[in-house]
Amino acid sequence: MKQLEKVILEKGRVLNDEVLKVDSFINHQVDPEVIEQITDYFVEQFKDTKIDKVLTIETSGLPIAYSVALRLGVKMVFAKKSKSQIVDDNIYQEEVRSFTRGTVSNVTVAKNYILKDERILIVDDFLAMGNAAIGLINLCEKGGAKCVGFCAAIEKSFQGGRKLIEAKNVPVVSAAIIKSFTNGKPVFEE
Numbered sequence: 001m002k003q004l005e006k007v008i009l010e011k012g013r014v015l016n017d018e019v020l021k022v023d024s025f026i027n028h029q030v031d032p033e034v035i036e037q038i039t040d041y042f043v044e045q046f047k048d049t050k051i052d053k054v055l056t057i058e059t060s061g062l063p064i065a066y067s068v069a070l071r072l073g074v075k076m077v078f079a080k081k082s083k084s085q086i087v088d089d090n091i092y093q094e095e096v097r098s099f100t101r102g103t104v105s106n107v108t109v110a111k112n113y114i115l116k117d118e119r120i121l122i123v124d125d126f127l128a129m130g131n132a133a134i135g136l137i138n139l140c141e142k143g144g145a146k147c148v149g150f151c152a153a154i155e156k157s158f159q160g161g162r163k164l165i166e167a168k169n170v171p172v173v174s175a176a177i178i179k180s181f182t183n184g185k186p187v188f189e190e
């Protein structure tokens with residue numbers, strides 16, 4: 001998506017060989033126009049797919065997931081990150097390693113909000129190594145729901161997450177795909 005690539009080049013900041021900061025339009029300050037453009041792209045890619053619900057993980061996936069759910073006319077659910085190991089019969093839990101923090105969180109969703117046979121579209125801000133995506137797909141599976149797709153605003157293809165998701169037969173759609181950081185600048189896939 002050329003529009004998003006342009007915004008990333010203008011406003012994104014490459015922190016190191018691994019991490020892109022997008023605090024001025026997605027991760028801290030949120031630019032609704034950019035979110036709208038990303039939403040248009042995702043909705044177009046899944047226009048022939050039946051979707052019952054959008055799932056994301058707190059916090060940074062929330063604006064995009066909300067916008068996509070609003071457009072699709074479905075509910076949005078966000079998985080919560082907690083350090084607590086308390087066993088609770090009413091929630092599904094998965095351990096997910098955070099790419100940016102390096103810590104492991106228990107990611108949870110109430111059983112009420114992932115239902116058997118629901119068709120769920122997962123939406124997140126970044127796809128890196130795929131840990132968040134796999135955790136969310138596993139939560140869908142625990143509830144007997146089907147994950148019909150995974151959408152990332154920004155994929156860093158050199159970190160390999162796509163392969164893990166596709167191995168679970170879940171289609172991946174990314175609005176911008178970065179193949180490397182070269183001389184402190186993102187380089188996009190053609």
Ligand code: 5GP
Nearest residue numbers: 019020060099126127128129130131132161
């Ligand atoms: P993964 O689980 O695919 O390794 O990483 C995805 C998650 O880590 C996303 O939910 C996102 O919040 C965070 N993340 C991964 N890479 C980046 C990055 O380059 N910049 C920012 N801001 N967040 C990232």
